[in-house]
Amino acid sequence: MFNRRDFLTKIPAALLAGGATMHLRDALAAMEGRSATVAFPLDVASWDPVVSANPTISAIYKCVFDQPLELAPGLGFAGSVVAEHKWLSKDCTVLELTLRDGVRFHNGDRLTSDDIRFTFYDRVKNDKASLLAGVWNKIERIDTPSPLKAVMHFSQPMATAPAMLADIPAYILPRAYYEKVGKEGFMQKPVGSGPFKLLDYQREQRIVLAAHEGYWKGAPKLKQVVFQITKDPTARAAALQSGSADITMNLPVREAERLGSLPDMERHIDPTTGVILLQMVNKGIFTDRNLRLAAHHALDKPSLSRALFNGHATPIWLPAGPGMPGYVEGFQIPYDPAKARTLLAQAGYSESKPARFRFYTTKGVFASDFDIARAIVQMWKRVGIEAELQVLEGPMMYEYQNNGKFDGPVLKPFNPAGGDPGTYSGYMLDPKVSFSIWKSDDIPPRLYPLMAEPDQEKRLAGFRSFDQWQVEQGYSIPLFLGLSTVVSRKALRFQPYRSGVLMPYSWA
Incomplete structure (x- = not known):
């Protein structure tokens, strides 16, 4: 963050580099220490905030757009655009x-x-292929009895609706402005109700946001936030160390540890509400429960964490970790190669007659994804499983998922912000939704009553039992909690959120 003595050196350079797009008022904001620069790994795909469910990109979208409900730094609801929400039906x-x-x-x-x-209704109805539609297509109608009252009617029970209203991509857009300027006009000059508004955008270079002084929570303490698009993690680390950035994220763990040890820096290597897991498929040899459980018992998750994340990644055996509503103390599918071999033998396989299948992963979509997949392949090989690794680009992953093309396990992240178990298993295993890869008839009778349970404690207890059951069936193999790696200058007073999303509004 800039101070007055930086004015003669850094501000003129910034003005020259930015040309006409960086005005004197921006320079003055920086001089007063009220501007922060983020060395950021990704650009927005579009200024339509429903096109991406990437939690990293949410840092930008949440600056510009509000969501109906908001999460506190831990979990649970905080003050939001919606002052009160309640179920009117049982x-x-x-x-x-x-x-x-x-x-x-x-x-x-x-x-x-x-x-x-x-x-949440008109746009879903008109664009059924959007990510918004993937979550909210159960809405039959939304009544608006007054300007401050909205009543959502669902075609089937959706107990997770409040959690999803605080999740991505539930960003509120202004009808009047959107319809006045049209979609293309909105993409050129987006308008939200969030704490910052777009001042300047240079694709694949930088995003400059200015404080929304009329923000309903109060104007941000920072008057300007610059997201400098820096895709290479080495370059992001260099930007922070050289002083051209105040904060960066998604660094390798060891690099975050190194930078965080510098005198004016602090590191935050924290588990998030996201999970990394293997979604299984109900096809071919994977219809055999013994094979699915053998694949789970063959994985030494703590060793994977130590080797790839310096021990910071939290191993999980349910799609929840400590401190999350779906967590069950003591539940494990233990690492046991001998048991894995026994189960494989019961399925008709051995090291001399290995089980063979394709195993799908991305490369570079989330931290160490390809390295995790390669390590899993080696662990499986030791017990008699020969997996052929197939690398797919992010868009191809969605295409395979939406069209039922997967014929083997899939390594992927799942990132509900609120940690509600219904937003994990409720979507990953519901055979009616596109997120689901495993589809079987024994799931709906157990799952659907939970999606209609208004009693929160009863619903969460039901999901804890459901998740133990589905993991014991081998329908999914949870691996780790998501991991957020952030390094910032101490003066920024960075505050981590359990969702893993950066929140510049909270920075000082």
Whole structure:
């Protein structure tokens, strides 16, 4: 972060580098120490915030757009655009939202229930291929009895709706402005109600955000945030160390540890609510439960964490870790190569007659994805499993998933922000939704009653039992909690959120 003595050196250089797009007021904000620069790994794919469910990109979208509900730094709901929410039905099919009065979009328009209806119903109806539709296609209608009251009617129970209203990609868009300028106009000049508004955008280079002084929570302490697009992690580390950035993320663990040991820096290597797991498929040799469980018992997760994450990645045996609502103390599918070989033998396989299949992964989509996959292949090989590694680009992963093309296990992240177990298994295993890769008839009778349970404690207890059952069937193999690696200057007073999303509004 800049101070006054930086003015004669850094500010003129910044003005020359940015040309006309960096104005004197921006320079003055930087001089006063009210500007922060983020060395950031990704650019936005679009200024339509529903096109990406990537939690990294959410750092930018959450600056510009509000969500109906908000999460506290830990878990649970915090103050949000929705002042109150409650179920009006016992089967979780009618949800009432009472909006906070006085919330304004960046162009001055008032945020009302009509914007909720536009975002979560009209746009879903008109663009059924969007990520928003993948979550909210159960909405039959949204009534707007008053500007501050919206009532969501679902075609089937959706107990997870409040959690999903605080999750990605549930960002509120302004109907009047969007319809006035059209989709292309909105992409050129997006307007939200978030704590920052877009000041300048240079694709694949930088995003400059200015404080929204009329923000309903109060104006941000930072008057400007610059996201400098820096895809290479080595370059991000160098930007932080040289002083051209104040904070960066998604560094290799050992690099985060090194930078965090410098005098003016602090590191945050924290588990998130995301999970890394193997989604199994109900095809071919994987219809045999013995084979699926053998594949789980063959994995030494603590060793993987030590080798690839210096021990910081938290091994999990359910799609939840300590401190999350779905966590069950003491539950494990232990690393046991002898048991894996016994189960393989019962399925008709051995080291001399190995089980062979394709195993799908990405490379570079999340931290160490390809390295995790290669290590798993080697662990499987030791017990009699020969996996042929298939690397797919992110878009191809979605195409395979949506069209049922997977014929073997898939290594992937799943990143619900709120940690609600219904947003994990409720989507990963529901055979009716596109997120599901494993599909079997024994799931709906166990899952659907939980999706209709309005009693929170009863629902969470039910999901803990459900997840123990599905893991014991080998329907999924949870591996690790997500891992956030952030290094920042101490003066920024960075505060980590359990979701793993950067929140510049909270920085000082």
